[in-house]
Amino acid sequence: METLSAAELLAALGHESRLSIYRLLVEAGPEGVNASAIAEQLDLPAATASFHLSNLNRVGLIKPRQESRFIFYATDYSVMDELLAFLTDKCCQGQSCLPKTEKVKTTEKRQKRVEATYTSRGK
Secondary structure (H helix, E strand, C coil): CCHHHHHHHHHHHCCHHHHHHHHHHHHHCCCCEEHHHHHHHCCCCHHHHHHHHHHHHHHCCEEEEEECCEEEEEECHHHHHHHHHHHHCCHHHHCCCCHHHHHHCHHHHHHHHHHHHHHHHHC
């Protein structure tokens, strides 16, 4: 990932509402959440939520999916993974210095959740 791309992603997350939306979508998983539910859960006016969702989508942090007349948004985990890898690349000269991050093991959890989702769809 280029520094300019990372800066653009971080700038998008640098707004309180967009960061709240992004965290909600990260927690929701690959299925995502529809736009009106996002606005409702975060107590945002629909137009404000739409503006922020558009910004997050423009930089590639989230992806929209149309289902009937609803638009669902989900985190693009590959972009999140690239950004985290960029931020932590060569961290502490290869030493283990991120105990909270290591404890969470988000990549492993996310992979299990995605596998479970695809397994349940296949049945």
